[in-house]
Amino acid sequence: MAALPLAELRRQQSQGLHTRALVPKSAGQLKTERERIVARLHLLLKVTIAVALAGVMLIAWLPFSPMPHEFRFGAQEVLGVAVFASCLFILHERAELELGLYDYEPVEQTTQGELRALLHHVPEGASYQEALAADQRTFVTGEVDGIRRRADAFTPKTLPADDGNA
Known part of the structure; x- marks a missing residue:
C-alpha cells in the first residue's frame, strides 16, 4: 500500500476526514x-x-x-x-x-504493542502495518492519536454480554 501524497493528507485533515482510512505517511x-x-x-x-x-x-x-x-x-x-x-x-x-x-519521534516499545493491538480492530490495520514495514520505519508519536481515534470508531459500543442476551 502506498502512502498518500502530502497534499492529499493535508486536504483530508483540513476537511475533517480523520475517520476515513488510515494511511501512514512515508x-x-x-x-x-x-x-x-x-x-x-x-x-x-x-x-x-x-x-x-x-x-x-x-x-x-x-x-x-x-x-x-x-x-x-x-x-x-x-x-x-x-x-x-x-x-x-x-x-x-x-x-x-x-x-x-x-x-x-519513534514511540516506545510498549506503545508499539498497544498500537499493533489497536490496528487489529481496524479494517485497514494490516495494510497500515505492512506499509510501515515496507518503509522500514516504526510508529511515530504523531500517529498515536489518529490510530486510537480510528480504533475507537470501530469498537462496539456494547458488548454482547452487556446487552442482556447471554
Whole structure:
C-alpha cells in the first residue's frame, strides 16, 4: 500500500476526514516535514537575535538622538518593552514548533504493542502495518492519536454480554 501524497493528507485533515482510512505517511514525508520545522526553528532563532540586536542598538542610540530629552527615557522604556515582548512572542512560537518535533519521534516499545493491538480492530490495520514495514520505519508519536481515534470508531459500543442476551 502506498502512502498518500502530502497534499492529499493535508486536504483530508483540513476537511475533517480523520475517520476515513488510515494511511501512514512515508518516511520521506516525515523527514521532509521534520526538516521544514527545523528550518523554521533556525529562521525564528535568527529573527529573535536580529530583533534583539536592533532593539538594543536603537535604545542605545536614543540618548544621542535629536529627540527632546523629556521623551527619550519614555521612548527607551517603550522600545525596551516592545523588543522584549517581540522576542518573547517569537521564542514562544519557536517553542511551539519544538514541541511539534516530538510528533516525529519513534514511540516506545510498549506503545508499539498497544498500537499493533489497536490496528487489529481496524479494517485497514494490516495494510497500515505492512506499509510501515515496507518503509522500514516504526510508529511515530504523531500517529498515536489518529490510530486510537480510528480504533475507537470501530469498537462496539456494547458488548454482547452487556446487552442482556447471554
